[in-house]
Amino acid sequence: MIRIKELCKSYRTRRGPRQILKDITCTVHKGEKLGILGCNGAGKSTLIRIIGGIENPTSGSVTRTMSVSWPLAFQGGLAGGLSGLDNLRFICRIYQVDFVAARASVEEFSELGNYLQEPVKSYSAGMRARLAFAISMTVDFDCYLIDEVSAVGDRRFNEKFKNRLLDKTRDRSIIMVSHFYGVLREYCNRAAVLDAGVLRVYDDIKDAIHNYEQILYGKTITF
Amino acid sequence: MPETTQQTTFSRAFQIQMRVVSALLRRELIALSGKKGIGFLLMLVEPLIFVSAICVFFYLTRRTVGNVPVVAFAMSGYCVMWGCRFQMMKMMNVVAANRSLLYHRYVKIFDLMLGRSILQICSTSISFLMFAPIIYIGLVDFPVKPYLVVFSWLAVLWYGWSLGLITSSIYGLVKMGEKICIVIMVLHIWITGAFMMVEWLPPDYRGYYLLFPMVHATEMMRDGLFGNRVTAHYSVLYMVCANMVLTYLGLVLVRKLSQRGAMDDSD
Amino acid sequence: MNDIAKITKSDVNVPLPGGKRKKNRSRVSPSFLQKMIAYARGHKLFMVMVVVPSALSVLYFGLIESDIYVSECRFVVRQPERKNLSSLGSLLQNIGISSVREEAFTVREYVLSRDALKIIDENLNLRKAFGSSKVDIINRFDPLGIDDSFEALYKYFLGQVTVDVDLTSSIATLTAKAYAPNDAFNINEGLLFMSEGLINKLNDRARKDMLSIALKDVEDAEAEAKNRAMALSIYQDKEILFDPAQQSTMQLQQVDRLQTELIAVRGQIAQYREFAAASSQIRALEKRASELRKEINAEMAKVAGGSESMSQKLIEYERLKLDREFSEQKLAAALTSLEQARAEVQRQQLYLERIVMPNTPDSAIYPRRFLNILAAFGMLFIVYGVVKILLIGVLEHHE
Numbered sequence: 001m002i003r004i005k006e007l008c009k010s011y012r013t014r015r016g017p018r019q020i021l022k023d024i025t026c027t028v029h030k031g032e033k034l035g036i037l038g039c040n041g042a043g044k045s046t047l048i049r050i051i052g053g054i055e056n057p058t059s060g061s062v063t064r065t066m067s068v069s070w071p072l073a074f075q076g077g078l079a080g081g082l083s084g085l086d087n088l089r090f091i092c093r094i095y096q097v098d099f100v101a102a103r104a105s106v107e108e109f110s111e112l113g114n115y116l117q118e119p120v121k122s123y124s125a126g127m128r129a130r131l132a133f134a135i136s137m138t139v140d141f142d143c144y145l146i147d148e149v150s151a152v153g154d155r156r157f158n159e160k161f162k163n164r165l166l167d168k169t170r171d172r173s174i175i176m177v178s179h180f181y182g183v184l185r186e187y188c189n190r191a192a193v194l195d196a197g198v199l200r201v202y203d204d205i206k207d208a209i210h211n212y213e214q215i216l217y218g219k220t221i222t223f
Numbered sequence: 224m225p226e227t228t229q230q231t232t233f234s235r236a237f238q239i240q241m242r243v244v245s246a247l248l249r250r251e252l253i254a255l256s257g258k259k260g261i262g263f264l265l266m267l268v269e270p271l272i273f274v275s276a277i278c279v280f281f282y283l284t285r286r287t288v289g290n291v292p293v294v295a296f297a298m299s300g301y302c303v304m305w306g307c308r309f310q311m312m313k314m315m316n317v318v319a320a321n322r323s324l325l326y327h328r329y330v331k332i333f334d335l336m337l338g339r340s341i342l343q344i345c346s347t348s349i350s351f352l353m354f355a356p357i358i359y360i361g362l363v364d365f366p367v368k369p370y371l372v373v374f375s376w377l378a379v380l381w382y383g384w385s386l387g388l389i390t391s392s393i394y395g396l397v398k399m400g401e402k403i404c405i406v407i408m409v410l411h412i413w414i415t416g417a418f419m420m421v422e423w424l425p426p427d428y429r430g431y432y433l434l435f436p437m438v439h440a441t442e443m444m445r446d447g448l449f450g451n452r453v454t455a456h457y458s459v460l461y462m463v464c465a466n467m468v469l470t471y472l473g474l475v476l477v478r479k480l481s482q483r484g485a486m487d488d489s490d
Numbered sequence: 491m492n493d494i495a496k497i498t499k500s501d502v503n504v505p506l507p508g509g510k511r512k513k514n515r516s517r518v519s520p521s522f523l524q525k526m527i528a529y530a531r532g533h534k535l536f537m538v539m540v541v542v543p544s545a546l547s548v549l550y551f552g553l554i555e556s557d558i559y560v561s562e563c564r565f566v567v568r569q570p571e572r573k574n575l576s577s578l579g580s581l582l583q584n585i586g587i588s589s590v591r592e593e594a595f596t597v598r599e600y601v602l603s604r605d606a607l608k609i610i611d612e613n614l615n616l617r618k619a620f621g622s623s624k625v626d627i628i629n630r631f632d633p634l635g636i637d638d639s640f641e642a643l644y645k646y647f648l649g650q651v652t653v654d655v656d657l658t659s660s661i662a663t664l665t666a667k668a669y670a671p672n673d674a675f676n677i678n679e680g681l682l683f684m685s686e687g688l689i690n691k692l693n694d695r696a697r698k699d700m701l702s703i704a705l706k707d708v709e710d711a712e713a714e715a716k717n718r719a720m721a722l723s724i725y726q727d728k729e730i731l732f733d734p735a736q737q738s739t740m741q742l743q744q745v746d747r748l749q750t751e752l753i754a755v756r757g758q759i760a761q762y763r764e765f766a767a768a769s770s771q772i773r774a775l776e777k778r779a780s781e782l783r784k785e786i787n788a789e790m791a792k793v794a795g796g797s798e799s800m801s802q803k804l805i806e807y808e809r810l811k812l813d814r815e816f817s818e819q820k821l822a823a824a825l826t827s828l829e830q831a832r833a834e835v836q837r838q839q840l841y842l843e844r845i846v847m848p849n850t851p852d853s854a855i856y857p858r859r860f861l862n863i864l865a866a867f868g869m870l871f872i873v874y875g876v877v878k879i880l881l882i883g884v885l886e887h888h889e
Contacts, residue, residue: 089249094330
């Protein structure tokens with residue numbers, strides 16, 4: 001279970017503090033798969049990072065009773081200077097995963113082949129995403145935090161990824177940020193809309209999408 | 224920040240931290256060495272080459288400082304200077320370089336710094352051990368009080384570590400951080416006492432010079448190396464207290480940095 | 491969980507404990523003591539690392555630590571005049587009397603030496619002064635009665651006595667710390683007295699060193715001059731010579747006279763041959779002439795040629811005379827240099843001049859109790875802060 005309680009986050013900007021998340025309270029139970037919708041700059045990534053525990057809330061708390069993955073995003077989590085394998089080795093050490101088994105699984109899943117020996121910074125965005133997911137699959141998390149990345153892979157990989165993830169997370173949780181309604185529908189069983197720092201959770205994804213559309217086109221967006 | 228309900232015990236948390244630091248250490252080693260381990264060798268050799276070049280230069284000029292052979296004098300000074308400056312130099316951008324690793328919850332900014340500084344401490348200490356062959360070939364006499372040499376070296380490393388924490392946090396916290404760090408580092412050429420002894424100063428000014436904690440360490444090292452051949456001015460208590468204050472300052476800054484979140488400017 | 495967050499936050503920014511926690515939970519008006527105990531339980535680390543040591547430091551610095559009395563004196567080592575001054579030094583110190591920094595350092599080395607300590611200890615029994623049970627146990631010499639060796643005392647002594655030499659004025663400041671005013675004064679006075687003794691000893695030594703060479707030179711020269719004079723007079727005595735030059739002149743005059751006579755005799759012989767060839771006078775005259783010739787030859791041989799001649803004697807005589815003159819000059823030179831040495835010694839005489847007499851302190855200026863307590867507080871807070879932050883840093887690695 002992840003319980004978010006009265007969570008606020010504000011960043012300092014030149015014109016004083018700007019509050020991004022306002023008093024968010026929400027709970028994700030084990031097995032629940034939550035999709036988060038929000039326009040650009042609404043603070044989705046920030047929220048994901050706070051849930052992942054790599055950023056501190058200004059106030060409020062996040063309580064985790066299940067293990068949570070690091071936020072799988074375009075960037076982050078992998079060191080550019082190291083090869084894919086070295087990155088895997090590092091992550092295996094931190095999360096205490098057997099490297100040999102993990103390597104086999106990553107090689108099989110990512111289909112990167114010899115590229116695994118190359119520095120990650122030479123990878124394309126898709127390759128990087130594949131590696132990130134492959135590595136994250138080797139570690140057993142109760143909850144996966146996914147930030148947009150599913151959009152990057154090609155269709156075949158997305159299929160593969162979806163199968164693996166859904167297979168793996170049958171009784172686990174996902175918190176996912178995406179602009180693609182299809183993806184949300186595929187993965188999630190609940191959805192939330194983050195707008196103006198406030199998170200509204202809908203039990204039906206349709207409602208969430210509907211609401212989101214309204215927000216998107218109903219008013220001008222101010223940053 | 225603490226958000227779990229599963230109260231992690233201290234020993235468990237410590238285990239995790241050690242795991243992370245050791246993983247970071249290996250990572251740093253791999254990053255340095257590329258494939259064949261040359262990088263680490265280079266890292267060892269870097270200060271070593273520097274110190275030996277200095278030695279050769281001074282050996283060829285064959286002078287003595289007071290009644291102390293210049294090689295020993297220069298070596299002690301440069302070792303102290305590099306002992307703290309290398310750490311500052313290498314720790315400065317450690318957060319920026321490893322920002323992506325902070326995506327893993329276990330990896331904290333302090334751990335990044337710890338890993339880097341452990342590596343630095345090893346490499347500078349190895350170059351400090353250059354003293355051994357030099358003593359062996361007789362360019363420098365065996366230290367009069369070896370324990371003082373060791374203690375002062377530890378003090379130097381401690382100081383360098385604290386300063387490394389401070390500079391790397393400033394680097395991340397302040398916009399002008401890099402410039403401030405460079406100023407601090409350049410200053411450290413002069414305020415380490417590498418090139419002179421306090422005794423050479425008029426007594427009225429010694430007090431001011433001795434405000435810099437590194438001067439105490441250098442003096443202590445020279446006392447250990449040369450004993451009665453030099454007049455050393457130092458206070459262990461002051462050095463320890465100053466280092467403590469600097470460590471505290473560094474840790475507070477590191478906390479500040481990690482609370483603010485090092486990823487603020489990553490996207 | 492909120493609690494933890496609060497504590498950590500407050501502890502990070504200021505290493506002072508938050509303390510809000512227990513207040514909220516206070517039940518039916520707990521006594522002050524109960525509150526305190528509750529607080530202490532909630533902040534064990536803070537109690538152990540700050541409160542308890544602070545209390546101990548207050549106890550020690552405020553109450554237990556013995557008074558330290560300091561006796562101070564100032565002196566300068568002077569010399570009437572000095573050579574080899576650097577240009578700057580001569581600019582500053584070209585007045586007749588100058589202070590001598592090097593000698594001040596000599597005094598410092600002596601005061602801080604085992605020799606000085608030995609004498610002081612013999613006279614003042616430092617072990618009793620520093621090791622008495624009135625002195626607090628941390629400052630006391632040999633508090634556990636394990637090691638009261640001289641070396642240990644020396645180490646302790648170095649902590650009690652300082653000598654600072656000011657480089658510009660060359661004034662040395664000698665301070666002695668002790669746990670009784672009289673002890674401080676006695677140590678200081680004793681050391682100063684011994685320093686004066688040292689300076690005097692240095693003077694004596696310098697005088698002896700410098701004069702002994704000159705004196706020996708004079709003695710040697712004197713002996714040589716005497717020998718030479720003696721040798722000359724013995725020679726004169728032996729050869730019955732007074733003034734060889736005059737003596738040989740006299741002999742040459744004798745020869746001259748004899749030759750004149752010989753010429754006269756020869757003239758007479760010639761006259762007799764001419765006018766009375768058969769005269770018996772001729773034979774007598776011829777005899778006389780040959781006598782004269784013999785005499786002349788003999789006299790001539792005396793003056794020149796032959797080992798017994800006057801000229802031979804003159805060579806030896808002149809040599810001896812020259813020797814004597816040299817040795818006399820040598821003696822004169824040696825005497826002059828002796829005089830110079832005497833003057834030099836006088837000029838290089840060192841004086842230890844007391845500028846400020848040792849005082850008997852009437853109150854203890856050390857320890858600085860308040861400052862010590864303050865410093866201890868500060869350091870304890872800092873150390874606590876460091877430990878706390880490190881601990882928080884570790885605890886952040888939760889699962």
